[in-house]
Amino acid sequence: MGTSVVVEHGPDNEPCLSRTAQAAVAALDLVGIPAAILGHAGQPIASNRGLDRLIPEVIREHRERLQLVNAAADGLFEDALARLATRQNSERSIPIRASGTLPPMIIHMLGIEGILRESCSGALALVTVTTVTRRQAPAISIIQGLFGMTPAEARIARAVAQGQTIGAIAAQVDLSRQTLRSQIRGALAKAGCQRNIDLAALLAGVDATFD
Numbered sequence: 001m002g003t004s005v006v007v008e009h010g011p012d013n014e015p016c017l018s019r020t021a022q023a024a025v026a027a028l029d030l031v032g033i034p035a036a037i038l039g040h041a042g043q044p045i046a047s048n049r050g051l052d053r054l055i056p057e058v059i060r061e062h063r064e065r066l067q068l069v070n071a072a073a074d075g076l077f078e079d080a081l082a083r084l085a086t087r088q089n090s091e092r093s094i095p096i097r098a099s100g101t102l103p104p105m106i107i108h109m110l111g112i113e114g115i116l117r118e119s120c121s122g123a124l125a126l127v128t129v130t131t132v133t134r135r136q137a138p139a140i141s142i143i144q145g146l147f148g149m150t151p152a153e154a155r156i157a158r159a160v161a162q163g164q165t166i167g168a169i170a171a172q173v174d175l176s177r178q179t180l181r182s183q184i185r186g187a188l189a190k191a192g193c194q195r196n197i198d199l200a201a202l203l204a205g206v207d208a209t210f211d
Contacts, residue, residue, distance in 0.1 A: 021046040021123060034129040037112070039122045042066055042081045054129065057102060066127070068107070070096050076192055077107060084111045084125050093146045095192045095202045104132040104202045106146060137161035137203045153187040156180065160187070160196050161203035 021037040025048040028035040034050035042065035051059065060067040065081070068074035073096045080092040094107040110126045137158045138146075144154035152173075159169045170180045184196065193199040 024126065025051075028128060036066065036127045037123050038066060038081070038125050038127055040085055040124045042078070042124070045123055051127075051129065058096065058105065058129070068094075068096065070099070072192070073107065077109075080109050081124070084109065087111070093148075097193075097198055098201055106130045106132065106202075108146075132202060143203065147187075147190045149187055149190050153183050153190065156183045157187040157191065157199060157203060160184065161200045163200065 025035045025037060025046050029048035029050050032050065034048065034054055036047035036051050037045045039045050043063065044066050055061050056069070058069055060069050065078075068077050073094055076092075076094045080089065080094065083089040083092070090111040092109045094109070096105040096107065098104045106129070108128045108130065110128075112123045112125055137143075138161075140151065140154045140158055143149060143157050144151060147154075147157075149157060155173070156169060159172070164172075166177060166180060166184075170177050173180070175183075188194065188196070188199055191199055191202060193202060
């Protein structure tokens with residue numbers, strides 16, 4: 001893949017170079033954001049150099065569908081593509097937990113509409129990749145926006161990322177432990193994580209040892 005990758009074809013069966021798609025991913029490359037525009041089968045119509053640099057550690061090159069190396073994340077990615085294709089969702093964020101020297105990452109998927117869809121026939125989604133750094137946990141509003149959490153779930157998720165205990169969080173928000181655990185389960189599900197430590201590593205960018 002590269003910024004000149006073309007897999008789309010016009011009505012006369014000649015390769016159709018989508019300048020709009022290429023300009024979009026190239027612009028994101030200028031600000032350091034790996035990106036690609038995918039067709040309806042999940043195949044890359046255009047991708048930038050930032051995304052290409054994630055091959056083969058994070059992304060597995062495949063002509064039929066862009067694939068993620070992490071099997072769990074790739075399952076969520078495939079499901080998200082199907083939902084975008086049927087317009088069940090217009091956006092989706094998928095977490096990829098840390099592995100070896102690779103930091104946690106988030107795959108953002110945004111359904112393509114409007115002018116870009118018209119000028120780039122067959123385009124389904126814009127995909128970008130964000131690396132979770134070792135800085136402090138993201139703001140509640142960011143967590144809420146990335147994963148579609150409720151304000152309460154995002155607040156709890158941030159507290160978990162900061163290493164706070166269930167007892168400490170419950171005292172701060174004045175909730176019973178049962179209610180708090182329910183909110184944590186909701187936050188974990190929406191972030192695609194199974195354990196608190198996975199969520200903390202994803203949000204805070206702290207490498208963890210996973211079983």
